[in-house]
Amino acid sequence: MEDIVILDTGCANLTSIKVAIEKLGYYPFITSEPSIVINSKKIFLPGVGTAAAVMKILSKKKLINIIQDFKRPVLGICLGMQLFCDFSEEGNGVKTIGIIKSSVLRLKTNNLPLPHIGWNQVLFNKSYPLFKHIPNNSRFYFVHSYIVPINKYTLSTTNYDINFSSVIQKNNFFGVQFHPEKSGHIGAQLLKNFLEM
Template structure:
């Protein structure tokens, strides 16, 4: 299986590669359109700020390439947010693949700090992406923005409100949390993605 990781001006690429190595998988890190189109699966990682990341994708023509992909694609953290229509982070028009808005956490509870950093529980799991994952399993989060709940939501988390911890539309999957830092649960989710 050919596995590609999108190379752009955002990402947690080393950690994703390490997670894949733990699972015995190798990936090519690339910003070449044809390499991405040829891949059997594509991972779209992200750590950073939405508008800068989108600008990098546009500059390299990867926004159009991403929209055209027909194989399974997994967006992680900012990668998931960029699959959505719009982010409140610097008023960013994103890829529009999943017609959902990304909002900033504005918790009424002063004990809830922004960004959300740390472990949180998944619930309402509704996808083969979560095969073998128990309701209430913990995943690791670092984010100030969240995708609104919608018909595309395939898992939830709670942080002052219920939000989409994961989304799915057609061949595109997105997870808000960091699979590559979510221990055995994250590894199983990556493995499930590789088996889709």
């Protein structure tokens, strides 16, 4: 059985996520085959590119309902986290997976460059299993132009002229706005924590 699945969303960063997970001693499988996805123990939903393009792929592969009904841990990375919301302002507006009642908004800053690219601090107020052995205010690597506003599912916040959700969780759905696979040993620890849940 393919226990750990990285959903093949047609993105460019699938290999770097796969390599980061393999370094932790796990053997993930990149696929969009519904019968494999439905039986997996953990799902990674990566995202690079546009919400519309990834939603189109998920819809074509008949994966949207499978994700919505999945009862084991799912980790959305970057755009993957944003897709957990029900709507994105991207383009002319995109209906997304709808696990979390929130819209994804365009990141607006007064004078900071966009997209938000680089290392930034992640501030969390409570200890969660996902943050085990990760000091508060640790720095992770970000690349994004859209944000999930702070809401009741926000576990951590990051500031880039404004505060936004950098980690969210609802039940078995976890989302990180940063790229753990590009965030050195701290990112590796977060992936390890998720894999050990």
